[in-house]
Amino acid sequence: MSYQLYSHTLPSATPGTHRIIKAHHFGEAGAHPKIYFQAGLHADEWPGFLVLNTLIKKLIEADEKGLIKGEIIIVPVANPIGLGQNFHGYIPGRFAFSDGGGNFNRNWPQLGSKVENQIQGNISGDVEENIAIVRQAIKKELAQLPELTELQGLRKTLLALSMDADEVIDLHCSGEACMHAYVAQEFEEHFTPLLDLLEAEVALSELETGAHSFDETNVSVWRHLKTHYAHMMPWGCRSLTLELRGENDISHELAEKDASALMKYLILRDVVAGEKPKLKKQKVTFYPLDAMDLVKAPVAGIACFHKSLGEPVEAGEVIGEVIDLMADDVTQSAHPLIARANGVFFARFQRRLVVCGESIAKIAGREHLAFREIGHLFED
Template identity: 80%
Template sequence: MSYQIYSHTLPSATPGTQRIIKAHHFGTAGARPKIYLHAGLHADEWPGFLVLNALIKKLKVAEEAGLIDGEVIVVPVANPIGLGQNFHGYIPGRFAFSDGGGNFNRNWPQLGAKVERAVGEQVSGDVDANLTLVRQAIRQELATLPELTELQGLRKTLLALSMDADEVLDLHCSGEACMHAYVAQEFEEYFKPLLGLLGAEVALSELETGAHSFDETNVAVWRHLKSHYAHLMPWGCRSMTVELRGENDISNELAEQDAQALFDYFIYRGVINGEAPDIDDSGVTYYPLDAMDLVKAPVAGIACFHKCLGESVEAGEVIGEVVDLMADDVENSSYPLVARASGVFFARFQRRLVVCGESIAKIAGREHLAFREIGHLFED
């Protein structure tokens, strides 16, 4: 199959409106390995748009040269619903305004129990046969998902494109941040080469966050089945969320750099035929997600940070301050931002006017923090 672009129309929310999702397909449908990527599920996070634009150019050249041995699906704009939230030039894009609202990257449909019931006693000692069996059951369960609303249609479309992939990469970014990623504990070693190519030195390791995010959902079926069938059930999908630095870290140079890293990784995985890249992943460090400190604003006001992104910090160290603009005593109007974990200061708010209680900075630590509850590790 040559390079193809497919347009998927979402259900119309109101008369006269229509949104589409475009998927760029490379290689032969059904070929392995298959990798799926998208950007902008949080529609206010834009670096991935330009990265995937640059990657598509590289994949087109590889396709024309007959170098794609597997299959690659790229969705450069994953959330046209969120991009439609344009208020006087500001696009919030993180939360749905309809279907009960909520974070676009939370509470995706969980199919594990349904797939288990479907495959039942058909699971055998043939691991490859089990892989085919489960993927067929996933497709059947996906077909039954409702698609009456735009949001339902978006979720069903993206899952239908991704859930039979060997790897799923969900591209996001933070307000201001170093390159980092969220990786399931089971895949730490597997994805370390990609993190090395991307130049990420911080990766947050998780088991189950409780968020039911997009990347977790693609893995959840296999995790559920492996808990029942152990070695008889392979990892039919591995996924990761990549945080492409900060919101304003957008340039042709960075996009080219990141796209080349992804392209080299495809060669490394055998999706593209080419000379294997040299990979140095010695700088990649995994930190438990339940050891990540979310530094909260003690008052409303203006945040000023004293530490730079990527710097090491110690528990009890002051990394910045919030100035209370309403304080009567302006000489004593600054409140310290105190680290509760020893580790790396890797992300912070881009906005400097903060609300009391907001999480405005992240520190990757190594030791479990008592106030971090397993199963509820993400804030919306």
């Protein structure tokens, strides 16, 4: 049996306290293919917790039968710092309260240039050898990252567990949403089978968002090096952010369905032995991220949506309204929410009391939107 559970203690933020990250390891360390999963980097997004808990149980059974062929690492609770933000039962969990604050899934360390400096003169026509050289250089650079604070320790720990993986799958969710994913354009074909198994119909595709998110950071070194070494530098890692529907879409039934799909994907990628799953093929549609309309609240008030998630919409169509509770004339208090893209209404705020200017709904469109700026495609 190869299953191992490791605990990683983060630097203590205050006297008498400490937080830990637990990582579940399957297969021989250093074996490939290696796939890394994590959930809850945004600590207010919880469906992935139960999905990975269910997947771990399935992998323990597979391990007992000797079916693990590659390496799998699962971090089911990736952000104990954010989970500690408990205010009278409410856990915001998306933004750090220390270390300068900021979104937990933004501005991760970028190692591309440093790795490039290390490997100069060592790259050859042997692509497998090149991958090994780069992974060793990444390991050295990761060791140099600071870990004086909790947040630094968290980032260093998660990157050390994931950056030598062939695939990184980061589980998130939206307020209310259909199953969807954020995928780099280069990986659309590669991850189509995964999205097929998960029955996702929407995926947002981009070259680079500018957010330096966790999943982008895991491939950023390879993207950087490919601009210099082209075909001699293959993708040593592919990644995506998987959005498991909405915050309250949590049940044993959904977790079993999603974990079973992930298990089939591990079999498909020869990380676990078993009969290859049959794919439905091409159910998912990829929409450019710069064509995604972020519908904003025109006033503060109560949001009411007329369209259901998953429905098609057209530019100019009213998908809902916000009621201005402070309007002098209540008969004129409804302000329409107007789509600016032709596509699919796939996500919206769970909270119905909204602030003026907030992005409260998302529409996956097909044509570039002039107000969407490449390199700045996430607002938070």
